[in-house]
Amino acid sequence: MNRLYQDAQRLGQEAVRVVILDRAINLLVAGGPSELTMRRLAAEIGASTKVLYTMFGSKEGLVDALYREGFARLRRAQQNIERAADPLAHLNNLGTAYREHALAEPAYYRVMFEQTLPGFQPSAEALAVAETAFDASVEAVAACIDAGIFPRGDATEISKIFWAAAHGAVSLEIAGHFPPELATRHYETLMKAVGQGLQAGTS
Structure with missing residues (x-):
């Protein structure tokens, strides 16, 4: 047994x-x-x-707990990143941590983003946990705005732009579309390009 x-x-x-x-x-x-x-x-x-x-x-309650756990672990992974003196470097470090966490826990990543259980709808509590997972990213974007690196704007919305880019690249990597020997370079190039695009708005 x-x-x-x-x-x-x-x-x-x-x-x-x-x-x-x-x-x-x-x-x-x-x-x-x-x-x-x-x-x-x-x-x-x-x-x-x-x-x-x-x-x-219930089974649905169990899956809801899996969803909450996935985002809670992501939040911890983000919060464990030591703050860099350069706000943009810190934001990029958070992006790296996002990728590393997703690759380390692909099963949770799928439950969080791929509707592994058809028809499952996260509870209000689970969605609230998901929202807090990116607090560290929002704070890093706000620091970039305060430092004049990014133009004035909504830090939460700008953070979601970074998330969208990171999520797309990570999802492709997990699905096997990026060869392992190229995946890191692709990811770093993408995140750098997103940062440079936002910086262009300050010029």
Whole structure:
């Protein structure tokens, strides 16, 4: 019998939650929606289905938790980047962290952005968590505006331009359209071009 659940219990409730979510997302991405059932997941971690229903309420609640977890991890990855003296360098470092995080956790990335479960609609709470994932990027853009690097504008909207560029490149890379030996260079070139385009507005 699998003892993942029992082993995690000794580390506390947060460890239990992470074990469940990580096993659930692997089932969902590897086998599709039909493979992610409460019964299958309970067997995978060595727990009863009652544990899962108590924690998440339903399969939809479980997927909502996966969505929230993905964005919470992205937020932590962004916040862990040490602030550079140059605001634009810091913004680019955040872009690099976005790519590295997506490549390290592609299963969560797919749940966050690819509607892995047909018909799933994130809850208001999940959408709020998603919004906060890019606070560090918004702050970096605001710093670029204050320093005169970018023209005056809405820092949140400008941050979304960077996100759109980063997301597009990362999605293509994960899908295998960018060869590994070229992917880093493509990404860095794109992010540099976006920054230069915005700087042109200050001239």
